[in-house]
Amino acid sequence: MKRLLAAPEGRLAVITLVIFAGMSFLAPDRFLSVQNVTSMAFQFPEFAILALAMTITMLTGGIDLSVVGIANLSAIVAALILTRFATGTTGTDAVLWLALALAAAGGIGLVAGLFNGVAVAVFGLPAILATLGSGLIFTGIAIALTGGSAVMGFPAAAAWLGNATLAGVPVPLLLFALLAGGLAFVLARTGFGLKVQMYGTNPLAAHFAGVDVTRLLIRVYAVSGVLAAIAGLVVMSRANSAKADYGSSYLLLAVLIAVLGGVNPYGGYGRVVGVVLAVLSMQFLSSGLNMLGVSNFARELIWGALLLVVMVVNAGSWPRLRARPRVRAEPGLQPSPGTET
Amino acid sequence: MKLDLTRNETLVAGVILAFCAIAAVVDPGFLSMPTLTDLLRGGIVLGIFAVGAMLVLVSGGIDVSFTAVAAFAMYTTTLLLVNWAPGLPWWAAFLVAMAIGALLGAFNGLFIAGFGLPTLIVTLGTLSIFRGFLLTFVGSKLISNLPPGMRDFSRLMMVRGTNADGSFYSLPWAFAFLVGVVVVTWTILYRTMLGRAIFAMGGSMESARRIGIPVRATQFFVYVYVGTMAGLAGIIHASMARVANPFDLVGLELSVIAAVVLGGARLAGGYGTLTGTLLGVALIVLVRNSLIVLGIPSTWQSVAIGILILIGTGLPAWQAKRAAARAA
Amino acid sequence: MTAADEPLIVMRGVTKTYAGIRALDGVGFAIREGEAVSLAGENGSGKSTLIKILAGAEEPDEASITVAGESFARLTPRQSAGAGIMVIFQDFSLFPNLSVAENIGFSAELHAGHRLVDRGRVRALAARTLERVGVDIPLDARVETLSVAHKQLVAICRALASDARLIIMDEPTTALTEREVRVLLGIIRRLKADGVAVLFVSHKLAEVLEVCEHVVVLRNGRKVAEGPAGEFDAASLARHMTGRDVAEALPSPLADGAPRLLEVRGLSKAGAFADIGFELHAGEVLGIAGLLGSGRTPLAKALFGLVAPDAGRVTLDGREVPLGDPLAAAAAGIGYVPEDRLTEGLFLTQSILRNVGIGRLEAHAQGPLLDVAGLWREAEEWLRRLAVKAPDPAAPVRSLSGGNQQRVVLARWLARGPRMLLLNGPTVGVDVGSKAEIHGIIRDLAGRGLGVVVISDDLPELLATCHRILVMKEGRITDDLPGTATSEADLAHRLAS
Incomplete structure (x- = not known):
């Protein structure tokens, strides 16, 4: 028990279980109903995937504030392809157009991520500013492409990604499981994953150890961009439309989930299992509160409170990278006085 | 003479001048009183926010919750006045809003100075908390029937007149509050030891602690001050809009920080000037109000601001990186 | 009022225990007004703990500290500052973003309780103080x-x-x-004449001995020697600090006809070094001696591609090494152990295994995957070969002692099978025992045919490991000396002159 509680993920697992048990107790018929469980499984993957994108950038000590912009831009490009060319098509044609639209969205995500990566790695912009600026640009292009209104009217096939089930399991959930598992695997079992964590621990030492830092960072932001594009496609499919200002609350939510999941915002530490637990606890909490008749706005309040509580508990266990005075930590994320000794 | 492009003030001032010059060529009516008063009016709320945000950046932190603080203070004050004290004069409403802002700022300060948590994460959390609390427990309905005190304030005009082409222009007295905030903040930053301590902390937190600056108290002050400024900006926003909308303002926070950074404040702390901050705000407002004059559709507004942020922060970053490589 | 002969500060029986380990054990000595005292000791001897206790930042378990006649069992930061005890830390604790005048005046204004800024008063104070030490730095x-x-x-x-x-x-x-040290010493003399006492705390004190009246040596938390400065010299200080005459084996002679490994020609970098040329043979240990600012570190970084030189060429085994690219340097077979282990060498919170393995990810790649088991096996093998004392290789590397940490960085590079190693300050912050062992490792590596460049200002270290020593001054190589036939005094003279 003690060992379980020593790790942030262990504490979070306990919190998640407590929330689950509490909600099951407070609203047993509704919270545990098949209908509710299914609806939860459809709801969370879109922001959970964004949280994965946030996680990998935070592992390097950076952040990606452009994920929602990338998601919407990618979704809008896919939506435009679908509405311009795919409406009315059937059979193979429809599937081909759908595949093309998805590929285009992924491509946009990749290019946007590369753009961020170059700004951070080559030009040395602080990640927070680079992605803040690029996020405005991506959102701006999305607005310019659509005039700010929603794009809708897709062929039926487009709804599959967000609304179908495979063997009873919602497709978005499968997709999230695949991506989360994939990210965990990459972090644990590839050289790239290990380098990401080492770079986040001490960028200067990584440089001195002969790690190709520039390439590494560019790849990290590219991965983040592609993940964001996938999240955008899920949103598009579920909403059956795409719009430049969809999911604007997801940005802070994604940061919140990553930090709640134990990812060290100074970089170097974070586990996918923690992020998954954070996603689950958020979803249990918001669904449960919904059942109890609490408004949507109260969810936001409770998410914020949960973040602060977990932060206060975790604050002691984050290794502070004191021995890197010449590498300025991501500004604003620098430890405040009082906890240092 | 070589222009010092590492100074953001120079860069931003240059862009503003170029913008105005081109706009004046395209539309000869651009350089006029209405354009100026629009610019100044548009800069009031953003400017007050930006001054607060700059103070936090200088101290070495960041605050993204101030828009939620503003919305909270503005809506709660209006509601209080409407329900309990409709007869209160405008200045009493302002004091109430500032007090609420200070209280919420103190909440931030508690977690940041008290528990020593990272400022971005704390204020991200409190942004959700303040907004969630406001919309859940205080209210989520628009109040369009403002109390008379606030309505009176919105009618106080500093300057009003008619342009040669017959268009009206006016500048509300609310602008004086921006001027006041700038003067007060300048005095604190440059004429009190408290202000110097804020700069010192941003320069080196460890050194500040070593020479005996009360860093926690100073940090606490910073967040309370920003909260107070946010409360003021919020109530001014509602008065000028003649409506208290609890959904307003939140979402502006990153643009405000962008304006401050454009003006030369560094995210790492210790650097930032009021001149730069106001120039940054002016540029953002100019782009919002007048991009159309340059023939760029207003849908491209956020692209333009994004590009400005990337260039405004990218140039100094790139130069610093090259200088570091040269210095070996 | 203190009597004329009463010392400014008297410490008696200062004892401090951290987690059962005695950092200080009954240390006591006195400092008089206008006197300069040297407090010498290796890293970990308890010097920094003593500073913290004097500054009031750390509470002693037991102590009697008399400041100007008043006795304390412990000092608070306020009492310490009030008594005029000021610590100048290694990082100076200044505010980089503020002006010279403000930095000088800040604490005084703060402690005088002023709430408002009076720029005139601050500037006057700063100007007066600068004049007092006799230097001219622009106030703004x-x-x-x-x-x-x-x-x-x-x-x-x-x-x-x-x-x-x-x-x-x-x-x-x-x-x-060197020149800046001379200026500093001049200023210290002025301060002493002014009645200000100075306590130098260092593990390299030979340079300041000439202005000191008194020397105190700490070792493992105890005072092991004390006396007038005239009774000490560099050698006796080292003996007291280390507790033994560190007699090390000399490098075994270089085999005749050892193949030429590295050739550097005309390497220059404006403002750092100029026209550097030398050769390194397989199995040779080459020392580069130079004071800080002599260009030794930029040169080392340039050889590893971390700094792009303006001109010159470097060849390894006759093949040209692309300049300014650490990846190319590493691929060519050059390894670099940086000067500042904590900020440049180690990933402190990551495991020991990961710290070693980071250099070998490509070698253990199986397609896109990593052969994790193989990587850890190899890392463990290297930890064993370098005799790293690590009970748990999965523990964070920061849990190791300085000497073991340095071996971890060495293991990282050795695992790559390099042709040559650049060691920048290989034993900085390493305790004496481990130091000799690391020197043994260096000699051993050279014995196996590796070329090694040791960059250091630790002269005994160079003499104990190097076949040849290059002296660097103001960015240029000024001497090329045979290591075994050079004395420390000679080397010191050549560095300083």
Whole structure:
């Protein structure tokens, strides 16, 4: 028990279980109903995937504030392809157009991520500013492409990604499981994953150890961009439309989930299992509160409170990278006085 | 003479001048009183926010919750006045809003100075908390029937007149509050030891602690001050809009920080000037109000601001990186 | 009022225990007004703990500290500052974004309880203090634009402006060039004449001995020697600090006809080094001696591609090494162990295994995957070969001692099978015992045919490991000496002259 509680993920697992048990107790018929469980499984993957994108950038000590912009831009490009060319098509044609639209969205995500990566790695912009600026640009292009209104009217096939089930399991959930598992695997079992964590621990030492830092960072932001594009496609499919200002609350939510999941915002530490637990606890909490008749706005309040509580508990266990005075930590994320000794 | 492009003030001032010059060529009516008063009016709320945000950046932190603080203070004050004290004069409403802002700022300060948590994460959390609390427990309905005190304030005009082409222009007295905030903040930053301590902390937190600056108290002050400024900006926003909308303002926070950074404040702390901050705000407002004059559709507004942020922060970053490589 | 012969500060029986380990054990000595005292000791001897206790930052378990006749069992930071005890830390604790005048005046204004800024008063105070130490630094310059030596002077002035009676200087000479040390010593003489006492705390004190009246040596938390400065010299200080005559094996002679490994020709970098040329043979240990600022570190970085030189060429095994690209240098077979282990060498919170394995990810790649088991096996093998004392290789590397940490960085590079290693300050911050062992490792590596370049200002270290020593001054190589036929005194003379 003690060992379980020593790790942030262990504490979070306990919190998640407590929330689950509490909600099951407070609203047993509704919270545990098949209908509710299914609806939860459809709801969370879109922001959970964004949280994965946030996680990998935070592992390097950076952040990606452009994920929602990338998601919407990618979704809008896919939506435009679908509405311009795919409406009315059937059979193979429809599937081909759908595949093309998805590929285009992924491509946009990749290019946007590369753009961020170059700004951070080559030009040395602080990640927070680079992605803040690029996020405005991506959102701006999305607005310019659509005039700010929603794009809708897709062929039926487009709804599959967000609304179908495979063997009873919602497709978005499968997709999230695949991506989360994939990210965990990459972090644990590839050289790239290990380098990401080492770079986040001490960028200067990584440089001195002969790690190709520039390439590494560019790849990290590219991965983040592609993940964001996938999240955008899920949103598009579920909403059956795409719009430049969809999911604007997801940005802070994604940061919140990553930090709640134990990812060290100074970089170097974070586990996918923690992020998954954070996603689950958020979803249990918001669904449960919904059942109890609490408004949507109260969810936001409770998410914020949960973040602060977990932060206060975790604050002691984050290794502070004191021995890197010449590498300025991501500004604003620098430890405040009082906890240092 | 070589222009010092590492100074953001120079860069931003240059862009503003170029913008105005081109706009004046395209539309000869651009350089006029209405354009100026629009610019100044548009800069009031953003400017007050930006001054607060700059103070936090200088101290070495960041605050993204101030828009939620503003919305909270503005809506709660209006509601209080409407329900309990409709007869209160405008200045009493302002004091109430500032007090609420200070209280919420103190909440931030508690977690940041008290528990020593990272400022971005704390204020991200409190942004959700303040907004969630406001919309859940205080209210989520628009109040369009403002109390008379606030309505009176919105009618106080500093300057009003008619342009040669017959268009009206006016500048509300609310602008004086921006001027006041700038003067007060300048005095604190440059004429009190408290202000110097804020700069010192941003320069080196460890050194500040070593020479005996009360860093926690100073940090606490910073967040309370920003909260107070946010409360003021919020109530001014509602008065000028003649409506208290609890959904307003939140979402502006990153643009405000962008304006401050454009003006030369560094995210790492210790650097930032009021001149730069106001120039940054002016540029953002100019782009919002007048991009159309340059023939760029207003849908491209956020692209333009994004590009400005990337260039405004990218140039100094790139130069610093090259200088570091040269210095070996 | 203190009697004329009563010392400014008397410490008796200062004892401090951290987690069962005695950092200080009954240490006591006195400092008189206008006197300079050297407190010498290796890393971990308890010097920094003593500084913290004097500054009031750390509470002793037991102590009697008499300051100007008043006795304390412990000092609070306020009492310490009130008594005029000012510490100048190694990093100077200045505010880089503020002006010289403000940095100097800040503490004085703060402690005088002023709430408003009076720029005239601050500038006058700063100007007066700068004049007192006899230096001229523009009052309005931002401190970040100053040289290291000037920053140190600003820190000294700040202490004086706060009515310092005792200035404690932590490792004051490490970052200074020879000339700057001379200037510093001149200033110390002025301060002493002014009645200010100075406590130098360092593990390299030979440079400041000439201005000191008194020397105290700490080892493992105990005072092991004390006496007038005239009774000590560099050799006796080292003997007291280490507790033994560190007699090390000499490098075994270089085999005749050892193949030429590295050739450097005309390497130049404006403002750092100029026209550097030398050769390194397989199995040879080449020393580069130079003071800080001599260009030794930029040169080492340039050889590993971390700094792009303006001109010159480097060949390894006859093949040209692309300049300014650490990846190419590493691929060519050059390894670099950086000067500052904590900030440049190690991933402190990551495991020991990961710290070793980071250099070998490509070698253990199976397609896109990593052969994790193989990587860890190899890392463990290297930890064993370098005799790293690590009970748990999965523990964070920061849990290791300095000497073992240095071996971890060495293991990282050795695992790559390099042709040559650049060791920049290989034993900085390493305790004496481990130091000799690391020297043994260096000699051993060379014995196996590796080329090694040791960059250091630790002369005995160079003499104990190097076949040949290049002396670097102001960015140029000024001497090329055979290592075994050179004496420390000769080397020191050549460095300083």
